[in-house]
C-alpha cells in the first residue's frame with residue numbers, strides 16, 4: 082500500500098498539508114542547526130550556508146557582484162545568506178508537503194540537499210579535507226529521519242484504513258505530532274545555539290597570536306601627517322580612515338582567522354631563482370617601512386564610499402623579490418605577473434613591473450598603529466599604491482607566485498574584470514551632502530581627490546553650468562594618498578548642482594566620460610544637487 086492510499090481525502094487535508102509543510106521546515110532547521118554544530122568540530126567555513134554562499138559568490142559574474150555591492154554595500158553577504166535561507170525554506174515547505182504523499186521521496190529529497198551542501202563544501206578552494214562534507218551530510222541525515230518521523234505522525238495507522246476513510250482531522254496522531262515537532266524544534270534551537278557559540282569561539286589561537294604581536298618600530302617611519310592635510314570643514318572625511326571605519330570588500334563569508342605563529346608565505350614561480358618560505362617572525366625581523374597609502378576598490382562608483390586612507394607598516398615587497406632573484410620584465414625577467422594567493426583561495430594578480438618600479442609596494446603587517454585587523458587581512462596583506470584592491474591588495478596572503486598574464490587569469494579577471502587596473506583619477510564632494518538645504522551666503526564645499534602614485538595637482542568646482550573655479554588644495558601628505566580640498570561658495574537662493582573634477586600630476590584632467598565600474602573602474606564627475614534657502 083502506498084502512502085498515497087493512506088491519505089484520508091475527505092477533509093482536514095488543508096491542515097495536514099500545512100503540518101506537512103511545517104514538518105519540512107522543521108527538518109530544514111534541524112539540518113542547519115546540526116550542520117552548525119558539526120561545523121564547529123570541522124571548521125566554520127564547512128557549514129552548508131557558508132559553503133553554498135561561497136560557491137554562489139564564485140559563480141557570480143562581475144556585473145552582478147557589482148550590482149550587489151552597489152545595492153547592498155557591505156551588507157551584501159548578509160543579503161546573500163538570507164537569500165539562500167529563503168530558497169531553502171521554500172524547498173523545505175515543498176518537500177514537507179511532498180513527503181505527506183510520498184514519505185520516502187520527501188526524506189530522500191532532504192538527502193539530495195545534503196549532498197549538494199557537501200559537494201559545495203569540499204570543492205571550496207580553501208577546503209583541504211573531505212571532513213568538510215560532514216556538516217551537510219550529518220545535518221541532512223538527521224533532517225531526513227526527522228521528516229520521516231514527523232510525517233509518520235500525520236498518517237493514520239494502517240489498520241484504521243482497512244475500513245472506511247477517517248473522519249476529518251482524525252486518524253492521525255495529533256498529540257504525537259505536537260510532541261515530536263516541539264521536541265525537534267527545541268533540540269534544533271539547542272544545537273544551533275551551541276554550534277553558533279562554538280563556531281564563534283573558534284580561532285582562539287589566531288586571536289592570541291594577534292594579541293601577542295608586537296610590531297617593531299619601523300626603520301623608515303612615515304613623517305607625521307601635515308596638520309594642513311586635513312580640511313577643517315564639518316562633513317569632510319577624516320584624512321586617516323580609522324580601522325573601524327575602513328571599507329571592507331572581499332568574498333569571505335567567514336573572515337579567516339589565521340594563526341600568525343603557524344602562518345607561512347611562500348615565494349616561488351617563473352624566474353624565482355631562490356624560492357623562499359617566510360614565517361611571520363621572519364617578516365617582522367626584516368626592515369620595516371611605514372607609509373600612508375590610500376586604497377580604492379574598483380567597485381567604487383563615482384562619489385562612492387569604497388576608498389580609505391591608512392598608515393601601513395610592512396616589508397618592501399620589491400626588496401624581498403629581488404632577494405629571491407626576481408627581475409622585472411624591463412630588466413629581462415620572464416614573469417610579468419605576480420599572483421598573490423590567500424588562505425581562502427582568493428587570487429590577485431599584479432604587474433611585476435609596478436611592484437618593482439620603486440613605489441612602496443608592501444607586504445603589510447600593521448594598519449594605523451596596530452596589527453592588521455582580521456577583517457583587513459591579519460597577519461599579512463599586500464598594499465600597492467596606485468592599483469585597485471582587486472589587482473594588488475591580497476588579504477590573508479599565504480603564497481606569491483611569479484608567472485605571466487598569458488599563463489594565468491586571477492579570480493576577478495576570470496569574472497569580467499580587467500587584467501590590469503591602475504586607479505583612475507577621481508574626486509568626491511563630501512560636503513554639502515546630496516539634497517542638503519544650506520543657507521545663502523558662504524557655503525564651504527569640500528572633499529577628497531585621489532590619483533595614487535601620481536598625486537593630485539588641482540581640483541576645480543563648478544556651480545551649475547558656470548565656469549570652473551579652482552578649489553584650495555589642502556597640504557599633500559604623499560602622492561600615494563588622497564588629497565583634501567575646499568571651496569568657499571557664495572551660495573544664492575534656489576536649486577544648484579555642484580560638480581568637482583581633479584587634475585593629477587601628469588597633467589591629466591579627470592574625464593567627464595561616465596563609465597561603469599566593470600571592467601576597470603568608474604570614471605566621470607561627481608555632482609551633488611542642493612537647495613539653498
Ligand SMILES: Nc1nc2c(c(=O)[nH]1)N[C@H]1C(S)=C(S)[C@@H](COP(=O)(O)O)O[C@H]1N2
Nearest residue numbers: 328329330331332378423427470471474476
Ligand atoms: N583574500 C582576499 N583579499 C582581497 C579581497 C578578497 O576578496 N579576498 N578583495 C580585494 C578587494 S576587491 C579590495 S578593494 C581590497 C579591500 O581591502 P579592505 O577590505 O581591507 O578595504 O581587498 C582586496 N583583497
Ligand SMILES: [Mo]
Nearest residue numbers: 378379470471
Ligand atoms: Mo575591490
